[in-house]
Amino acid sequence: MVVTHRTVDGIDLIALSGRLMMADVPQVRQRLLEVVEKGGGRLVLDLAEVGFMDSSGLSVLVSVFKAARLKGGDVVLLRPNPTVRSLIELTRLQQIFSIFDEEAQALARWR
Amino acid sequence: MAMTRTIRLVIESRAECIELLSGAVSGLCGLTALPADEIARIELAVVEAVNNAVEHAYHSEPGHMVVVEFRLMPDAFSLLVRDRGDPMDPDKLTASAEAVKLDRADPETWALRGRGLSIIKSCMDSVEYEVGDGENTLTMRRRLGGSRPD
Numbered sequence: 438m439v440v441t442h443r444t445v446d447g448i449d450l451i452a453l454s455g456r457l458m459m460a461d462v463p464q465v466r467q468r469l470l471e472v473v474e475k476g477g478g479r480l481v482l483d484l485a486e487v488g489f490m491d492s493s494g495l496s497v498l499v500s501v502f503k504a505a506r507l508k509g510g511d512v513v514l515l516r517p518n519p520t521v522r523s524l525i526e527l528t529r530l531q532q533i534f535s536i537f538d539e540e541a542q543a544l545a546r547w548r
Numbered sequence: 549m550a551m552t553r554t555i556r557l558v559i560e561s562r563a564e565c566i567e568l569l570s571g572a573v574s575g576l577c578g579l580t581a582l583p584a585d586e587i588a589r590i591e592l593a594v595v596e597a598v599n600n601a602v603e604h605a606y607h608s609e610p611g612h613m614v615v616v617e618f619r620l621m622p623d624a625f626s627l628l629v630r631d632r633g634d635p636m637d638p639d640k641l642t643a644s645a646e647a648v649k650l651d652r653a654d655p656e657t658w659a660l661r662g663r664g665l666s667i668i669k670s671c672m673d674s675v676e677y678e679v680g681d682g683e684n685t686l687t688m689r690r691r692l693g694g695s696r697p698d
Contacts, residue, residue: 458570459599460563489570489588491595492663499660506655520588527670528663532650 440468448547449476450540454486457494465494469501478510481543485516490524502533511535515543553620561602561612561631569616570595573627576618580625580692590627590690593671596664597629597686605633605684623693627672629686635679641665 438455449472457465473480480501484490502512513535517525525531537543557572559565573594577587594616601614617628651657669675672688679685 456567456570458563458567458595459603460566462563489591491592491599492661492667493599495663496660499658503655503658503660519585520592523585523589524592524667527667529650533652533658 438465440465442468442472444476445544446548447477448479448481448544449473450481450483450544452483452486456489457487457497458489458491459493462493462497466497466500469497470504473501473504473508473510478505478508479547480505480510480512481515481537481540482512483515483540484521485518487521488518490521492528495524495528495530498530498534511546513537513543513546515540551621555618557616557618559598559614559616560610561606561608561614561633562610563599563602563608566595566598566602569598569614573616573618576620577625579620582692589671593668593688594627594629596668597627597688600636600664600686601629601631601633601684604636605631607634624689624691627688627690629688631684632682633684635684636677638677638679641669641675641677 438453438457438461441452443450451469451472453465482498505512515537517536522536525534535546555576557569559569570591574587574591577590598614598616602608606612612631612633615630617630619626649657668688672690674689676687678687
């Protein structure tokens, strides 16, 4: 799993690429929590290139959400593919995550 | 009697090996007429079942075997996930029927874990769990053809 990070106007944009499964979880969780710790806790997670995710991957999203909310921030999701979106909806995680199709819409969450 | 064709796949109880099973099961499901989105759901169910075997039955300890058996019949298939670790409390399979309510305003509802079994049940037509002779078996069944009940 490849994790790419950039910042736009103080908002952390993190793009994940690959399959997010149990074997990848420790490394990806640590990387994302570091971003929350060093930044302002406002994260856009771009999932467009995540082809597969299981419940351990969802636990990473919830961990990061918790950490961000503790800092007064939030995490939004960008462009999950239909498979990942279906998993998010199946587990009702759309009740805590806003999901956007366009980066500009996601960034506008804080503008 | 319709012929059942069976293949057994074996991995070591390491998280890094689960992707191998995931890919193999996806390929096997490609032999059926299921659409890609349905195959992805079955792949997910198997990954969740194997995750549970590695993490909960074997406590993430490498060196044990997880066996996945794929039984293909003309109108259905079964996927059996077997381990010889600590058995799961069978009540968990029943309890997971209810999806957890999440609330953005209530941190108590932001559960990190506990979604695997409900995912498995929602992706398959039936799920059973059996413990016997030191072996635990999760059996997942899926009909082929026709529509699935919601």
